[in-house]
Amino acid sequence: MSSVVLRRMRWWDVEPLLPVEAALFGASAWSAETFWSELAAPGRTYLVAEDGGGALLGYAGLALAGPDADVQTLAVAAHAQRRGVGALLLDALVAAAREGGASAVLLEVRADNEPAQALYAARGFERIGVRRRYYQPEDVDALVLRLRLTGAGAGAQRS
Numbered sequence: 819m820s821s822v823v824l825r826r827m828r829w830w831d832v833e834p835l836l837p838v839e840a841a842l843f844g845a846s847a848w849s850a851e852t853f854w855s856e857l858a859a860p861g862r863t864y865l866v867a868e869d870g871g872g873a874l875l876g877y878a879g880l881a882l883a884g885p886d887a888d889v890q891t892l893a894v895a896a897h898a899q900r901r902g903v904g905a906l907l908l909d910a911l912v913a914a915a916r917e918g919g920a921s922a923v924l925l926e927v928r929a930d931n932e933p934a935q936a937l938y939a940a941r942g943f944e945r946i947g948v949r950r951r952y953y954q955p956e957d958v959d960a961l962v963l964r965l966r967l968t969g970a971g972a973g974a975q976r977s
């Protein structure tokens with residue numbers, strides 16, 4: 819997609835992104851308070867993607883926790899999907915994890931979320947576990963995925 823700008827998420831970005839969050843995640847959507855506490859927590863990298871006119875395209879967040887980093891969220895507005903914005907955000911989170919010294923990036927994805935799984939697979943994430951019936955009340959499993967940043971398996975990422 820032409821002219822996508824990534825920048826740090828600030829507290830005042832939260833209210834405007836809530837409709838996108840609700841549309842994408844439904845009953846599991848984060849509240850404004852959840853975003854604000856994430857932004858205030860240590861070791862977090864939250865980014866927003868905008869078009870050249872400053873309109874919101876997507877956002878993503880990473881938490882550095884011990885030796886690993888966790889993808890907390892990744893979202894691209896429906897109208898902006900499938901144009902490379904999600905990959906751009908994910909690559910930026912992985913870069914932040916590397917810069918923060920993480921040895922791996924971990925995340926959970928719904929077993930029925932094929933678009934996200936395709937994105938993560940294309941970026942070299944491997945499935946390392948399943949949390950059965952993790953998402954309630956929908957009763958959907960979570961797949962635990964990992965991208966190694968050091969040691970064996972590192973370098974599988976394509977960017």
Ligand SMILES: CC(C)(COP(=O)(O)OP(=O)(O)OC[C@H]1O[C@@H](n2cnc3c(N)ncnc32)[C@H](O)[C@@H]1OP(=O)(O)O)[C@@H](O)C(=O)NCCC(=O)NCCS
Nearest residue numbers: 892893894899900901902903904905927933934936937940
């Ligand atoms: C998952 C999501 C972030 C992907 O964002 P996106 O901007 O549409 O993804 P991109 O355009 O960067 O796609 C990159 C690659 O991912 C894969 N991919 C993305 N969407 C896909 C889809 N609908 N079907 C199949 N593959 C898909 C493809 O390999 C794609 O590369 P290609 O377009 O060259 O084939 C977006 O669909 C989204 O926000 N979904 C709802 C929220 C969500 O599920 N978040 C993840 C929670 S773990």
